[in-house]
Amino acid sequence: MKPGQTSVLYLYGISEGQVPPPSLAGVDGTATIEAVPCSGLVCWISRVAASDFAENLARNMENLDWLAEVGVRHQRAVAAVAELCDVLPARFGTVFISENTLAADVRSRKPTLLADLQRIRGAEEWGVKIFRTASPKPVLADAPRSGGEYLKAKAELLRERPPKTSDAELERFAAAAKAVTVDVAPGGSVSGAQPGLLWHASFLVQRSSRKKFQQLVEKFSREWQPQRRVECTGPWPPYSFVSRATRQATEGR
Amino acid sequence: MDTMFVAPQAEDDVSLLDILDHVLNAGVVLHGNIIISVAGVDLVYVGLNVILTSIETALRHIHQLPPDSRRG
Numbered sequence A: 001m002k003p004g005q006t007s008v009l010y011l012y013g014i015s016e017g018q019v020p021p022p023s024l025a026g027v028d029g030t031a032t033i034e035a036v037p038c039s040g041l042v043c044w045i046s047r048v049a050a051s052d053f054a055e056n057l058a059r060n061m062e063n064l065d066w067l068a069e070v071g072v073r074h075q076r077a078v079a080a081v082a083e084l085c086d087v088l089p090a091r092f093g094t095v096f097i098s099e100n101t102l103a104a105d106v107r108s109r110k111p112t113l114l115a116d117l118q119r120i121r122g123a124e125e126w127g128v129k130i131f132r133t134a135s136p137k138p139v140l141a142d143a144p145r146s147g148g149e150y151l152k153a154k155a156e157l158l159r160e161r162p163p164k165t166s167d168a169e170l171e172r173f174a175a176a177a178k179a180v181t182v183d184v185a186p187g188g189s190v191s192g193a194q195p196g197l198l199w200h201a202s203f204l205v206q207r208s209s210r211k212k213f214q215q216l217v218e219k220f221s222r223e224w225q226p227q228r229r230v231e232c233t234g235p236w237p238p239y240s241f242v243s244r245a246t247r248q249a250t251e252g253r
Numbered sequence B: 001m002d003t004m005f006v007a008p009q010a011e012d013d014v015s016l017l018d019i020l021d022h023v024l025n026a027g028v029v030l031h032g033n034i035i036i037s038v039a040g041v042d043l044v045y046v047g048l049n050v051i052l053t054s055i056e057t058a059l060r061h062i063h064q065l066p067p068d069s070r071r072g
Helices: A050-055 A057-062 A064-084 A099-108 A110-120 A147-158 A167-180 A207-224 A244-248 B013-025 B048-063
Strands: A007-015 A034-038 A041-049 A087-089 A123-132 A183-186 A197-206 A228-236 B003-006
Touching: A007 A050, A007 A064, A007 A099, A007 A110, A034 A099, A041 A050, A041 A064, A041 A099, A050 A057, A057 A064, A064 A087, A064 B013, A087 A110, A099 A110, A123 A167, A123 A207, A123 B013, A167 A183, A167 A197, A167 A207, A197 A207, A197 A228, A207 A228, A228 B013
Parallel strands: A228 B003
Antiparallel strands: A007 A041, A007 A087, A034 A041, A123 A197, A123 A228, A183 A197
């Protein structure tokens, strides 16, 4: 941020204990992350230019290059804090003008924040995606007699085929995963339209159960070959396990 | 390899989609409304409308879908 610019507080997350912050630049790639005591909790912030992150945030977010770059920095910052302490991640683009407005807002929803912090204690998030594997390339059975016939045959080949394994398999996986995880949440909509995606969810996993969870994912992945492919991402800070009450407390205003 | 385990730090397109999924869809929302700033007055900016619009835009670009194909 250039000298003389108005700054705002960009929030990464909220934790209970005060620990020394990571030495890492925040969303603007310049200002470092700070731990600010706030109504009895700790808010993880960096000071960024109001012009980029407040006044023009909406416009900037329409720019996918900007959104990608800053989104990745947001994730890196939250992840760095999550390595130091249990942190309730803030949603992208949560900005306050001053410590006072931040403290007031945290105070107003402290009971919910405390309940959420309790739930995510010692846990991390893992994302699981199950894809239908592309079936072997089909060939046209007979030599088409006309252009129209060719196109018809081609369209037939391109038509989506139902997966070979049934949805009962997905339910079996969900049930087995439930036994080694704390909670489950549906996957987000940005990557929800990836080609071939059958199922998509996030799990809240105690760090002590990480290995058990990974083994379970590997077991199902082996069993499902070659019809399905499993992709597992993590560990994430527990983004998807912020309670609905906390997320929606002000959405209806 | 049986399962593809990906660390969130991995720098590829799949990872970027996942990062946007996490940082845009979830997390604590402290103030849900956009409050227009007035010089010198303490206000909070940012809101869900902005974020939802951006997700729609991101989806259209990333998956290169025509504008209305995801509705209905």
